[in-house]
Amino acid sequence: MKPMISKYLFSSVGLVALSFLIWFFIPAENLMKTEEKWKGVCWVGSRQPLQGGEVQALLATGANAISQTPFGWQSEKNTPEIRWDMSNERRWWGETPAGIKATYDSSASKGIMNMMKPHLWARGSWPGEIEMQNEADWKIWFANYQGFILDYARLAEDLKMPMLCVGTELELTSQREKEWRAIIAEVRKVYSGKITYAANFTEFEKVKFWDALDYIGVQAYFPLAKDHNPNLNELKKSWESHLPKIEKVVRKYKKPVLFTEIGYCNTVDAAVEPWVWPNERKEIEFSEEVQALCYEAFFETAWKKSWMAGVFFWKWYPERHQREPDFTPQGKAAERVMSAYFLK
Template sequence: MKYLLSSVALVFISSFFWFFSFDSNLPVWKEKYNGVCWVGSRNPLQGGEFQELTANGINAISQTPFGWQSEINNPEIRWLVENDRQWWGESGRGISATLDSSQKFNIHNMLKPHLWARGSWPGEIEMTNEADWKIWFENYENFIIDYARLAEKEGIPMLCIGTELEKTSQREAEWRKIIQAVKKVYSGQLTYAANFTEYQKVNFWDELDFIGIQAYFPLSDKKTPNLKDLKRSWENHIQEIEKLVRKTGKPVLFTEIGYCNTVDAAKEPWVWPNERKEIALSEEIQAMCYQSFFETAYQKDWLAGVYFWKWYPEGKRRDPDFTPQGLQAEKVMQQYFLVD
């Protein structure tokens, strides 16, 4: 009996140390970036926009200028850091002014340039031959370097080098070349915003400071899900994320996460509002999706921050939409952001 007890104790102690040595690769991030994806406004800011953010406990924003691709198989990319046809908030001068105004409220900035693919989305961008791939990567490198230089000039502390470019990110050598080029002109922190279907297949996380995930994970197929359903789904997604966190030792940023104020928000969170016009509105489901995130993934020490898509400087503008502004979801966000 004494031998049996000693054996059990030994197994317990061994398991104890195995558990903590196994989890020792999980990074601990002390102060989260409680962020929103800032919508560049058509006109200059009027004042008061950042007081509203701080009242909600928001301490970080991402700013998003655009490059344009006419077709997903066309290697041409068009962009101008300064362009009279741009909305003010997406121009270099607007980005700079927004940075200056937000920093007065101790709001952290990430510059997160996107490609706008006509009639599609960035995850479908794919060339049909090697010659076009070469041209596309040359163009993309020039595009992101221009914004890296802007970020360095303005002192923007974080740069996202790409967003949801799922069919390009498997070309590891080309992306490593881009990262090295960015590091020659930009001294801040770097991430890449991988789609939730992509992040496990990216092989250049070692070159970056954060694993970036566009966290539009499906949460429930039920017509009327409950909080328990949504949290159970999150726990499954968390297990998969933690496998990569252990492997890389890198903290995670949810570079985007969001839910429309519709009854189907939990099923396919990524679906654009224009495709939900016939769907019934529901503040309750949107708020429940927020709560399920805050009660699960948000509690993880490896999560360095989260950016909710999206936040209008001038307030909520349409239904359905992703923004939590003026809805129950804003109160949920405020509850957790102000406590953190």
């Protein structure tokens, strides 16, 4: 019997090895076949109730998806308390459960897919710097965060919202794999839709729980230029240098990718550090052209990949405002680029 066992053993091992080699050498553009791509924007919750017709301008661009972003608040990046109150009506209307529902109802009735994407707002910091100083505080923080995300998971389930993002840019917490797997398991108990996590572009390669999710989510603010006013070729070459890192993760976890956020300001330095907030660019020269070129470079590279399941551009206002500079493509050359590719 021993030779027979060895024969089957080596045969099985050979099949596994062959499967691995076939997967490893598949052309990158054929790694993961997705169905229709989600053509999305990050919808800004408005101060006041929608008046009607706000979705029409978005539909005209060819968009078929939005993310909605309610907030929880953390007073300090190193303390475990998280505040959120689903019944607090003093928040902006669009971020309340009633506003989220109304936005969902009005957009879903027009065929627009919604993703619930709660964020944490850390005072004087950003979510990627949230980190506890001892194990006791880590335990409290994860218990609080689980309560926060489960409340929104239940709301998403009640609304039959098709997609939920369980966390955004929590880079110094996502390395705690055991805790995040436990949260994802609890979310699955109350929410039946598709789930992702929005990892910062500096974080996604280190996340180890992608297998527990439906999509690899990336906050795709990759630097694309070293100086102001780059040309399209420079931007496309930069994308080609970043894409292999994403494809390596796709090969490992065999999951499609969502760019849960991507965006560029209408300034000459937009491609250098795309993540920089507009209020830090007040002395920078405006440029619709650079913003539009950044959009075009994305569509001509990453968007064409078969593993790309969708994108959400930061950001889109129900009513266009005049604050400048800003990330929104509304009323700018970038909107025309976005529309041209979304409508193809």
